[in-house]
Amino acid sequence: MEGEERPDNVVYVGKKGVMSYVLAVVTQFNNGTQTVVIKARGKLISRAVDVAEIVRNRFVLDAKVGNIVIKTEELMSEDGNKSKVSAMEITLSK
């Protein structure tokens, strides 16, 4: 266990296929990271749950789901309008 938390232990889930993000998380664990945080917003939240579930059920069997946080973030569009979007963070730890 390295003492320092590294900034690269966050995986942002976007519009690529779910396995792209699974691979990103698995790669971080294989590189020695002990904790990976999976983040997503809006409709991509359900994909983030898929990523966490696939990682821990198929690839990193000793990974456990830690803290799960939900929150609301405010987005500013280019024309200056604000809108709110739900966001989620799932922590996976070995």
Place this chain on the structure above:
Amino acid sequence: MEGEERPDNVVYVGKKGVMSYVLAVVTQFNNGTQTVVIKARGKLISRAVDVAEIVRNRFVLDAKVGNIVIKTEELMSEDGNKSKVSAMEITLSK
């Protein structure tokens, strides 16, 4: 789903508009329930997060997010094929 018992303090998020489920949760709190569990599967998970966030930010300001559980459920289709789907439960408590 047939014959499955649905305890009062659970709200299953489906394909209706998000405010239908917000109303269902708010109604339960107004009826004196102290804890409501919001459940969803697959792509509806992101809507469940919206429901929880809207309830606690706009309608039931003393509601707090409690336990959040993610898991994988197995579905059996009519032709006997099995498929897996992610599921989530969000507990809101006053």
